[in-house]
Amino acid sequence: MSDGAKGKVAGSVLARVPKATFRAHIADGLRAAILNGDIEPGAQLVETALADQFGVSRGPLREAMRQLIDEGLLIAVPYTGTHVVGLSVDDVREIYSMRVTLEIFAFEQIWARRDQAFRQGLVARRDALTACIDAEDDAASIVAELQLHGFVYEATGHKLLIRTWDSIRGRLQLYWAAHHRAHGIRGPRRDGHDRYVEMALSDDFDTLKSEITDHMARGGRQTEDFLRGREARAAAQSP
Amino acid sequence: MSDGAKGKVAGSVLARVPKATFRAHIADGLRAAILNGDIEPGAQLVETALADQFGVSRGPLREAMRQLIDEGLLIAVPYTGTHVVGLSVDDVREIYSMRVTLEIFAFEQIWARRDQAFRQGLVARRDALTACIDAEDDAASIVAELQLHGFVYEATGHKLLIRTWDSIRGRLQLYWAAHHRAHGIRGPRRDGHDRYVEMALSDDFDTLKSEITDHMARGGRQTEDFLRGREARAAAQSP
DNA sequence: ACGGCTCACATTGTCAACAATCGACTGTCT
């Protein structure tokens, strides 16, 4: 730890970063570890162990964990422990139903303002996603798909909406990562996203709406089958 | 402070509360102080002072503040300070547009399941709100109106939606409180909410949708006028 | 007088030790 801590000189005119704090770095690292699957759902996070691992004290670590709790990735019970959240069938169903609503809202916000930059950005991200799928790189596909959808939210400029998407994205990624590890190749098929982008660039809002609904419904059904199977297996094992 | 801290005896069989921590209590207290207007928007929150005031150390207080930051009530810049957020015209516009979407989504979720309990609960909360308005009790009106709308969200049982509403409610209440202090009597007029509840209990979903849109549009317009005036005044004063 | 620099202060970030609580284990009593 404490690598670039002594940089007294760099007045650095253009960087408005007020000297990064540990908490942010730790939160990012922890989040990555969770979403990457290095820490499995249900696993307990022990503060002292993690603090050692990150080379910091428990103070900053606790704040980072609290941030992840607010993001819905961790769940804490006082004096007992903090665990990585395990998503249920209902949880995933909620995420997908919410996405339908939010994403349609996002397109409502931006519909009249879909300029050239937006169209190019959307196509670029679809191409990136397609490349990842063709390369059968699941981890990259997940990130690429999140960036495709995230681009739509960002384009709205609606800070509250973006904030809400951020609060959902973590859980969605958590689920996708688990699905990916369990099933190998995951959901995103080429044609589905091609159609999605095509509709997003068309002038028929109603068709886009139903495309989004279908898009999510496909993903949702897939997830439900997977999760129901997992829950059934878990139920058959534990009691 | 420090009243019920030493309760060693109370084994308290029926309470499943695992011994309340300070952090939660402080977060509630701080939130109340902010929403109540005891701490004005823009004011800086100094950790040491607040810690003394609450009778705790800076550790728990920092975590409570971080929670309020995640709720969007505070904004922090490292090594410099943490301030109560001041909402702009755009912020309020975003809140209202988001509410339209979320509330329509909420009714979609619950539409087919509007049983007797739901209807009675809705009417009861409308009556409570009406009573507060008739009594010209602004502070109570705000709470009552939040409970009326909150009841709809709760009724969906959609945890993610409720969570999202929670993340918006704080900012909405913050704005309403500021509006209330500046303008005296605030927005909620009787007939507006009567119509809202009437539509919510009817069987015409489309009409409800437009009623919600109008309902919010009225509120939004009102807020914009107020905020634009405030910003204009501020702009005329500071530079 | 004005711009840049130094320095002290206020505030936040971090740390290591201490206290409180929970869960499980164990030993005893019925």
Place this chain on the structure above:
DNA sequence: AGACAGTCGATTGTTGACAATGTGAGCCGT
């Protein structure tokens, strides 16, 4: 044998002190 109380270890909650950083006041040179 089974149930219950007490105890022990592990983990989180809390604290006060120390370090790093940003900000503004005051000084100096021009």
